Each structure stands twice: as structure tokens, then as C-alpha cells.
Amino acid sequence: MPTILFLGAGSDMAVAMARKYAAQQYDIQLAARHTAALIPLQQDLIIRYGVNVTVHTFDATACNTHAAFFSALPVQPDITVCAFGYLGDQEQAQQHWQEAAAIIHTNYTGAVSILNVVAENYEARKTGTIIGISSVAGERGRQSNYIYGSAKAGFTAYLSGLRNRLFRSGVHVMSVQPGFVNTRMTQHLNLPPLLTASPEAVAAAVYKAGKRRKNSIYVKWHWKYIMLIIKLIPEGIFKKLKL
Numbered sequence: 001m002p003t004i005l006f007l008g009a010g011s012d013m014a015v016a017m018a019r020k021y022a023a024q025q026y027d028i029q030l031a032a033r034h035t036a037a038l039i040p041l042q043q044d045l046i047i048r049y050g051v052n053v054t055v056h057t058f059d060a061t062a063c064n065t066h067a068a069f070f071s072a073l074p075v076q077p078d079i080t081v082c083a084f085g086y087l088g089d090q091e092q093a094q095q096h097w098q099e100a101a102a103i104i105h106t107n108y109t110g111a112v113s114i115l116n117v118v119a120e121n122y123e124a125r126k127t128g129t130i131i132g133i134s135s136v137a138g139e140r141g142r143q144s145n146y147i148y149g150s151a152k153a154g155f156t157a158y159l160s161g162l163r164n165r166l167f168r169s170g171v172h173v174m175s176v177q178p179g180f181v182n183t184r185m186t187q188h189l190n191l192p193p194l195l196t197a198s199p200e201a202v203a204a205a206v207y208k209a210g211k212r213r214k215n216s217i218y219v220k221w222h223w224k225y226i227m228l229i230i231k232l233i234p235e236g237i238f239k240k241l242k243l
Contacts, residue, residue, distance in 0.1 A: 001027050002027070003027040003076075003078050004078065005029040005031060005077035006018055007060070007080065007084055008058075008084025009031055010032040010033075011084065012184055013199045013202050014083040014084075016202060016203035018045065019045065021079075022048070023049055025051060027053070027075070028045055028051060028053045029053075029056060030042060030054070030055050030056065031056040031069070032058055033060075035057050056069070056073065057069075058114075060084045060105075060106055060114065061106060061109070063110060066113050066114045070114070070118060070121065076121060076125075078128060079130075079131065080118045081131045082114070082130070084110070085106060087148055088100075088103035090145050103148050104147070104150075104151045107151035107152055107155060108152075108154045108158075111158070112158055115158075115162065118130060119162055123166055123171060126169050126171070128172075129172045129173075129213075130162065130172070130174070131173075131174045131176060132156075133176045134155050134175055135152040135156075135178070138155065139230070140227075140238075143242070144243060156175055159174075159175045163215060174209060174215060175216040176202075176209075176219070177216070177217065177223060177227075178197060178202050178218075179222075180195050180197065181199060182198055195220060196220075201219060
């Protein structure tokens with residue numbers, strides 16, 4: 001039975017993905033800082049789907065623990081999903097480095113740290129899949145969230161390079177651009193319904209695309225064309241827009 005590891009397993013998207021993969025008879029490894037919150041999900045997946053589900057302590061920003069964390073897993077996962085993230089507060093990040101650092105280290109530094117470890121393992125085994133949940137915010141910097149966006153831009157570029165590096169080893173890397181998702185992280189935002197996906201829609205899209213070994217996906221197709229238009233706006237015009 002294949003095994004899938006969810007890093008940041010407490011997020012709404014990770015929970016939905018864990019349910020989707022468990023329904024397809026994958027064994028599940030749930031990893032997050034607050035493991036107590038994962039116990040109800042663990043028990044539900046075991047009872048509902050009859051799969052093996054384990055819970056592990058993982059802190060994305062504690063980079064010095066990542067190698068030991070991965071090597072201590074009871075089974076080396078066939079698929080690793082990097083689903084953690086921190087939207088943060090742009091205005092606070094502009095004024096206080098602590099907030100900016102939290103955004104950068106959670107969305108980029110921590111992701112690179114743990115996926116470097118995973119990549120080494122998969123490359124040596126010549127098998128495995130890495131799925132990174134990035135963001136359309138990383139495709140062009142906007143005044144409303146450019147610190148978060150810049151971290152996600154770095155993560156998207158990292159996944160692209162990792163995909164290029166690992167291809168010859170038979171390891172697949174998939175980048176996911178969910179767009180707006182109706183989660184606890186975005187509940188304070190007024191999101192447009194047409195462009196907003198549910199965590200369950202993200203899970204379905206990731207599972208389908210992963211099986212097809214897609215390189216990069218937008219969960220809602222509209223975002224591909226929206227971001228194409230945004231990226232084509234000349235900088236002289238773009239810098240005057242309030243976005």
C-alpha cells in the first residue's frame with residue numbers, strides 16, 4: 001500500500017487531501033506542530049477507510065530538525081505533500097521584521113529545508129513524488145501581499161528547479177497553484193466565489209493531476225488566464241495600479 005506524507009497536515013487543504021488519498025487506500029502520515037489537533041482526523045481516517053495513519057511532530061521553521069524528522073518516519077513515504085503556509089499581515093511585515101521573517105521562513109526557507117531532505121532520499125531511491133502547494137501570489141508582486149508573494153515566487157522557482165534536477169532520477173515534482181481557497185487562513189478576506197475553490201476541490205485536482213504526473217496545475221482554470229493577463233501588463237502601467 002503506498003504511503004503519503006502531509007507536511008502541514010493541520011491545514012484545511014491538507015485535511016481534505018488526506019481524506020481523498022485515504023479513500024484511495026493510501027497509508028497516511030500526518031505531520032504538523034500541533035499533533036494533538038490531528039488525533040481526531042487520524043482516528044476518523046482509520047475507522048472510515050481502514051488505512052494506516054500515523055501522526056508526527058514537525059515544525060517548518062525548525063530547519064535543524066528536518067533531517068532527523070524524515071529519517072525517523074516509520075516508513076519512507078512514496079509521496080510528500082508540502083502543504084504548510086503562512087499568509088501573514090503585509091502591513092505588519094512592512095513595519096516589523098519578525099512578521100516578515102515568519103512569512104518568509106514558513107513559506108520558503110522551511111519548505112526548501114525539508115524538501116531538500118526529501119529530494120535526496122527520493123533521488124537515491126530513484127522513485128517518489130513531491131507535491132508543493134504554492135500560490136498565484138508568487139507570479140507577480142502586488143502591493144497588497146508582496147512579502148508573501150515573493151516567498152511563494154521563490155518556492156515556485158525552487159519546485160521548477162527541483163523538477164528539472166530530479167527528472168532523470170524518475171522522481172516527479174508537481175507545483176500546485178490553488179488561487180483563492182476558502183480556508184481558515186482566508187476567512188477574513190472577501191473572496192470572489194467564481195475564483196474561490198473549496199479544500200475538497202483542491203484535493204480532487206491534486207489527486208487527479210498527481211496520477212497523471214502533471215508538472216504544474218491551477219486548481220481553477222480561470223487563474224491560468226488571469227495570471228497571464230496580469231503578467232503581460234507593462235511595468236509602467238502595473239506600478240500605478242492598486243492591487
